[in-house]
Amino acid sequence: MIVDTLAVVGTGLIGGSFALALKQAGAVREVLGVGRNPARLALARELGVIDRAADWAEAAQADCVLLALPVGETEAALKQLLPHLKPGAVVTDAGSTKAEVVAAARAVLGARSADFVPGHPIAGSERSGPGAARADLYHGKRVVLTPLAETRADAAATVRALWEAAGAEVETLDAAQHDRIFAAVSHLPHLAAFALVDDLAQRADRDTFFRFAASGFRDFTRIAGSSPDMWRDIALANREALLAELDAYVDALQTLRAAVDARDGQALHTIFSRAREARENWLKQQDS
Ligand SMILES: NC(=O)c1ccc[n+]([C@@H]2O[C@H](COP(=O)([O-])OP(=O)(O)OC[C@H]3O[C@@H](n4cnc5c(N)ncnc54)[C@H](O)[C@@H]3O)[C@@H](O)[C@H]2O)c1
Numbered sequence: 001m002i003v004d005t006l007a008v009v010g011t012g013l014i015g016g017s018f019a020l021a022l023k024q025a026g027a028v029r030e031v032l033g034v035g036r037n038p039a040r041l042a043l044a045r046e047l048g049v050i051d052r053a054a055d056w057a058e059a060a061q062a063d064c065v066l067l068a069l070p071v072g073e074t075e076a077a078l079k080q081l082l083p084h085l086k087p088g089a090v091v092t093d094a095g096s097t098k099a100e101v102v103a104a105a106r107a108v109l110g111a112r113s114a115d116f117v118p119g120h121p122i123a124g125s126e127r128s129g130p131g132a133a134r135a136d137l138y139h140g141k142r143v144v145l146t147p148l149a150e151t152r153a154d155a156a157a158t159v160r161a162l163w164e165a166a167g168a169e170v171e172t173l174d175a176a177q178h179d180r181i182f183a184a185v186s187h188l189p190h191l192a193a194f195a196l197v198d199d200l201a202q203r204a205d206r207d208t209f210f211r212f213a214a215s216g217f218r219d220f221t222r223i224a225g226s227s228p229d230m231w232r233d234i235a236l237a238n239r240e241a242l243l244a245e246l247d248a249y250v251d252a253l254q255t256l257r258a259a260v261d262a263r264d265g266q267a268l269h270t271i272f273s274r275a276r277e278a279r280e281n282w283l284k285q286q287d288s
């Protein structure tokens with residue numbers, strides 16, 4: 001056992017999967033759940049994702065508290081926990097952006113920011129809520145930790161051990177670097193998918209388009225089925241890095257547009273070939 005009690009704030013896909021994985025691994029004795037929606041908490045309890053619901057004060061007495069709610073809720077959640085936080089308790093999070101989460105932790109926790117270990121599991125899906133939680137979600141997946149300069153080494157070691165018990169491989173990055181990387185490989189693709197689906201959905205003759213849309217459209221737009229709350233918060237929290245990636249993507253689309261306009265098959269072929277090769281190499285790396 002790594003910790004006796006774990007409190008999960010936000011018992012959806014990410015927090016619920018963490019809880020299920022740790023219970024299955026025998027890494028935790030009891031899991032408490034904190035949430036705003038009593039029906040969701042009851043479902044989490046019914047599905048065995050949590051052992052019981054708890055309030056903020058009780059959750060703050062756990063050995064480890066995981067925040068797994070939209071990143072814009074981080075500051076308010078830390079404010080609720082701080083007055084009751086057990087000495088030595090470790091606080092961590094699973095948010096998809098890190099610099100703003102780190103700033104919120106510093107602003108709210110003061111000296112207790114040494115107990116905070118920012119984290120981000122690079123695993124998930126477009127599904128949300130406790131019903132989507134799976135014990136094997138993190139098997140073979142990466143988790144990035146972005147510890148603060150003052151984070152206690154033993155707090156970071158506990159969080160690392162928990163993720164490893166959940167089946168993940170843990171890496172460490174600087175928070176700003178983390179946010180630049182994920183703006184490009186995660187946040188921008190989600191905006192591109194939301195934009196494409198919304199553009200079609202706003203057309204008067206959308207039904208004709210959707211009737212004929214097939215697997216290419218389904219693959220490209222799967223992630224447009226993701227939680228609007230979560231993605232609104234990510235886009236706002238990672239605004240600077242995301243704006244840079246949006247500009248780069250608009251430029252890339254403009255380059256393709258110019259090639260199509262000029263009937264420049266050579267330019268199109270060169271870009272498509274380069275992209276295909278890069279994607280094949282990336283897939284090979286993923287498999288190795
Ligand atoms: N979905 C993914 O693929 C993925 C992957 C990695 C990280 N993340 C991050 O993990 C976090 C959780 O995402 P998720 O996919 O589990 O979402 P989710 O919608 O499945 O779960 C979030 C839960 O938080 C609860 N919640 C919202 N505001 C709350 C509040 N103020 N207090 C208490 N509970 C509250 C919601 O009711 C919900 O049950 C987000 O920060 C997200 O950026 C998501």
Ligand SMILES: O=C(O)C(=O)C[C@]1(C(=O)O)C=C[C@@H](O)C=C1
Binds near residue numbers: 096186
């Ligand atoms: O598979 C998906 O649906 C995801 O969106 C997962 C995904 C990603 O972009 O890869 C989404 C957000 C995260 O913070 C981490 C993983």
